[in-house]
Amino acid sequence: MTVAQAPALTSGDAGATPRRHPLSGPAQVRPARRGVGKFLGLTPFALYVILFLAIPTILAVTTGFFTEDGAFTFDNVMGIFAPTVLATFGNSFLVSAVTAVVGAVVGALVCYALLGTKAEGALRATIDSISSVLAQFGGVMLAFAFIATIGTQGLVTRILAEVFGVDLFASGPWLYQVPGLLVVYLYFQVPLMVITFMPALEGLKITWAEANATLGGTPFTYWTRIAIPVLAPSFIGSLLLLFANAFSSYATAAALVSQGSPIVPLQIRGALISETVLGRENMAGALALGMIVVMVVVMWGYSVLQSRTSRWQK
């Protein structure tokens, strides 16, 4: 769950150069003494990133255009538009959209509840840490947790059956299918929303509430006319981040879903590990390309909205 703490990456003013006295001259940019030499210092990291980030990414998105023998083809990429694969993308969109919207609303409520608590207090420190753990560390563990809770022999399943006579699995083993992902993904979506949305909510200034009261506004007008419009870009941005997070999540689904490949990441797994069908590895490339197109669009929207938000946080 790599996206957890992303907003701070874009909202900080990392690009601002230190303010200098105009007469202090170019002390920082020393003469070309080490002109080319100093660039050498950048090469180890550059090489590393090229080898383990750039090349794998390029390979991932281009293998889809080739056959097993290396001949150019559109077959794999066109394979994305096969009804079964399209249905998988549909499931992925559904799971991501539903968990993003519900997660964003619940997470925003939690952030609201935390307004006014001390940022360094024990309550916030604990909630921050718990949120980070759940948002980033979920994976396989989450599948265990929910099987122990609402699995066929889960704690809640048993209590519901013994005390209330309710059969959670009356409509089939839904926990191990797409509906199950909806429930389980919320367990990392809400904490992620808390981490990403809290800074925006804290950016609200008390002076705005005061101005609202001075002008005869009520708390209701403060929220509807001031706070919510100011927070809207950040809220939608966080929602997009949650969407991207669920869309690219793999571990929980891999540990939970026992049969078939109802979402795209699982379909990629299927294509990668199947040795029986030749050329499937290149199908994984085509699916990866499809995923990355979605991710780029979503993350682009996120960064646009995030830069709008940072205007208010200056």
Added chain:
Amino acid sequence: MSAARRLGAEPSRITRGLILGVVGAVFAIPIIAMIQFTFRNGLGGDNTLDHWTGLVGEDAARTYRGLLQAVGNSVVLAIVTVGIVLVLLLPTMILVHLQFPKLRRVLEFICIVPITVPAIVLVVGLAPVYGIVVRVFGSGAWTLAFAYGITVLPYAYRAIQSNLDAVPVVTLSEAARSLGAGWPTVLRLVLLPNLRRGVLAASFISVAVVLGEFTIASLLNRNNLQTALLQVSQSDPYAAVIFALLALTVVFGLLLLIGRLGAPRNRRTE
């Protein structure tokens, strides 16, 4: 009653308690269910301590050899990944900060790319790359750290960058240079002590991310904590859940520590 609360900008005590109470309770249930699960005696209704005592029993080392080895692998991976962050990322960030201010945006962009290129996509391209890595470095478990160094890039970058922004690095190093210090001295005596918090936070978050990584290890057929947990869960689900809870506790502790590291710095800048 604070001004903010009176003006309606903050929730009342009751509202806060209600929201946090309900969400907290719902989120506590799966954890409680996991803990309860570790005391279950099979499918019967009674409870037992056997699953916990079994972990320290005589046969434990043999029974859980695979799992312990996987824990070892994950620890090694965490150490090597932190090494990559400290040796490759940290010096580059300092260098860019001091010498190439124009490249800061580029570096930032590179470091957040792994968010847009999720592990499940990256692994498709990593498979052929690892074909070569194995030929050069052998197939040791630690080699996976090359991929993990990329996975932790956004987190480590953020932790170090927020520290770099909070400390007048340029002024400090110019002052040290003008007093005759060479670059190694500047780095050792001036910059690193000032960046300690960011570096520690970056290291801890990297450890947490590596301990939780499943996707890449699983699809490259490697063995780490998470892949072993999934494997063990099929034969001994109780041990798997116990180990998952322990890992969860360790990571929670690490992240709480990061919070502590950050707190004094926040107080100073406010």
